[in-house]
């Protein structure tokens with residue numbers, strides 16, 4: 001826009017200046033045409049003239065001709081020419097300049113011509129009644145200079161205008177977009193809330209000043225508030241139905257405990273009845289008992305998970321994980337004598353082979369000088385974590401597998417790593433290892449009575465204690481590390 005205005009106004013100014021110059025040129029040409037040829041009368045040019053009197057064109061030496069005027073007078077094939085310089089003196093024209101002037105069409109109308117060192121000129125050529133050619137010209141230098149100055153001023157004004165428009169525009173846009181920034185900040189805060197689990201409070205809302213339906217930004221703010229309201233409502237409904245399902249599982253598990261205990265009790269009673277039972281009945285009663293035991297374990301696991309899901313408060317005992325590990329490894333050794341069980345405690349200076357019972361007994365004596373591996377939590381649940389991990393290392397690996405249990409404390413955290421050099425966790429399970437009912441191929445752990453709840457319970461207990469559990473992806477075999485905050 002600024003460029004168009006500039007070009008149009010410059011062209012208009014140039015047209016007007018050229019028009020003005022042309023009027024002056026016509027007047028100068030008229031004066032030249034009316035000038036008598038004084039050279040024949042023996043007149044002399046002014047003292048400052050570079051021209052001899054007989055070379056001075058008559059149209060130059062007349063009152064009214066200004067600096068920059070050029071004149072050519074051709075009479076009987078003889079040309080006389082010259083121009084008035086800026087000091088008012090008469091000067092000669094070069095042959096090339098004269099030739100250029102002679103080439104102008106003698107139609108009495110202004111034409112443009114380049115005269116070498118003299119620059120651009122507007123010239124009028126006319127033929128007198130005597131047949132003489134008179135060419136008069138005026139320099140366009142002043143007009144060109146005026147146009148150039150005008151263009152420079154115009155460019156400076158346009159640049160300043162554009163700069164000002166940019167600065168003011170930016171300020172206005174920023175001010176107008178500030179409410180949008182606030183709406184975006186609300187959306188960002190909501191996006192950072194943990195919405196995927198548990199009870200969800202969604203207190204974030206766009207401020208009422210940014211929800212004015214009269215503005216576009218206000219409409220966005222109001223729409224976001226409506227969306228947040230609906231999401232909050234949906235999350236609350238989801239949470240309620242989850243709670244109901246959890247409560248149902250907890251109640252069902254709890255209710256199943258008593259009849260299961262009765263089944264086990266009656267099965268045992270039948271086995272101990274006086275008199276011999278037929279062998280098939282003895283086998284059937286044995287199966288009833290073992291299946292009832294398996295179901296009891298499953299029901300206990302489900303009840304525990306339902307309670308952990310419900311966020312039931314855990315015990316806050318001071319639990320020494322090193323002592324727990326000693327007991328858990330000793331039990332694992334008793335249950336799986338075909339495996340090699342190693343125990344590495346803080347400050348013990350290396351792994352102890354639990355095959356040597358004395359080593360484990362000595363451990364109590366060393367406990368006093370060991371760095372503390374004490375955490376705050378629920379004694380039974382933490383023991384269950386170690387038991388589940390060690391039982392996996394026993395059940396899901398072949399005989400002869402070495403299982404190393406390492407306990408470490410660094411003041412802020414206590415870690416327990418249970419690593420075996422068995423076949424490793426099946427690749428298909430890795431992404432969902434801690435989900436409920438995730439279990440591998442039953443053929444690999446025959447007779448294990450596996451339910452796939454062991455690691456889900458480990459994960460839930462560790463998380464409820466503010467800790468983490470990780471699988472080492474580079475380990476040979478299987479290595480799981482539990483990290484818990486150390487007791488203050």
Ligand SMILES: Nc1ncnc2c1ncn2[C@@H]1O[C@H](COP(=O)(O)OP(=O)(O)OP(=O)(O)O)[C@@H](O)[C@H]1O
Nearest residue numbers: 392393396424425439440450451452453454455478
């Ligand atoms: N040390 C291990 N070596 C090889 N595979 C393992 C090991 N630990 C776990 N797994 C695999 O991960 C699966 C899930 O383990 P998880 O303890 O959750 O269930 P489970 O042992 O099958 O059953 P549960 O522990 O409830 O009796 C197992 O079925 C097994 O395939």
Ligand SMILES: [Mg+2]
Nearest residue numbers: 388392454455
């Ligand atoms: Mg298990």
